[in-house]
Amino acid sequence: MKPSLTDTLCTRCGLCCDGSLFADVELAGTDEASALEVMGLEIEEDEDDSGLLLQPCAALKGKRCGIYPYRPDCCRTFECRLLQEVKRGAIGVEGAKTKIAEALKRIERVKELIVQLGQGNERLPLKERCAEALALSEEADADPEINRKRDELRAAMTSAEHLIQETFLGGE
Template sequence: MKPSLTDTLCTRCGLCCDGSLFADVELASGGEASALEVMGLEIEDDDDDGGGLLVQPCGALKGTRCSIYPHRPDCCRTFKCRLLQEAERGMVEVERAKEKIAQALRRIERVKELVVQLGTGAERLPLKEHCLEALALSEAAAAGPAVKRKRAELQAAMTSVERLLQAAFLGG
C-alpha cells in the first residue's frame, strides 16, 4: 500500500509540534486537557476560558514523530499546513515538499546553533521566544563586536526562517 502524504512528509518534519510554527496548541475541552496532563504533557490555561493550551515544543514529540498519535488532541488531528495541503492537491510535487521541509529544518538548526552560541541554555521554548530571549540577554550583557556580529547573524537567520515558514507552511 502506498504511504499517505502524512506518513511521507510529516514524519520527516514535526514543525507544527516542535515550537517552530506555533507556541501552543488550542485544546477543545477540559477533558482533552486532563487526558493529556495524565500523559505527562504540559498544559496552560488559556485566556478565553477554553480547554487550555498544549505547550510547544510538545513533550509528546519524539524526534519528528508524535508518540501519542492515537490519542492526540482534535486540533492536531485536523491541522494540515499549507505545504501538506498543496502536496495533497498535487500543487507541489512530493520531492519538492520534502526539499522545503529539509530546507526549513536546516535553517532552524542554524538559528538554534546561534542561540546556544549567544549563551542561552538549551531550554524547551518555542523557536521565536528562544531567539528573542537570546537577543535580549546578549544585549543586556553589553556585548563586544563579536557578540554584536553573532546577534546580527541570529536576527537575519530568524527573519529568513520566519519568511520560509510563513510562505511555505502557514500561507499568506
C-alpha cells in the same frame, strides 16, 4: 499500500509540534486537556478554559508523535499549507521534501546561534528562545563577536520566519 503524506512528509518535519511554527495549540475542552496532562504533557489554561497544549510538545519523539493514537483533535485535523498544496497537486512530494529540508536547515542555524548567545533552554518555542537570546546578548558588554552573532541571529531568524510563513502557514 502507498504511504500517507503524513508518513512521507511529517515524519521528516515535526515543525508544527516542536515550537517552530506555534507556541501552543488550542484544545477542544477540559476533558481533552486533563487526559493529555495525565500523559505528562504541558497544558496551560486559556481564557475560555479549553486549555492550551504548550510547544515544543513533550510528546514529540524525534519527529514522530509519541501519543499518536491519543493525540488531540487539533493535531488530528491540522494540515499545514505545504500538505494542502501537495494534496491538491500544486507541489510534488519531492518538492515538498526539499522545502522541509530547507526549513530544517534554516531553523537549525537559528538554534545554533541561540545557543552560542547563551540561551540553552530547549523547552521554549523558537520565537521566544530567539527573543531571549537577543536580550541576553544585549546585556553583554559591547563584544564585537557577540554583536556579530546577534546580527547573524536576527538575519537567520528573519529568513527562517519568512520560509515558515510562506511554506507552512499560508502566505504573507
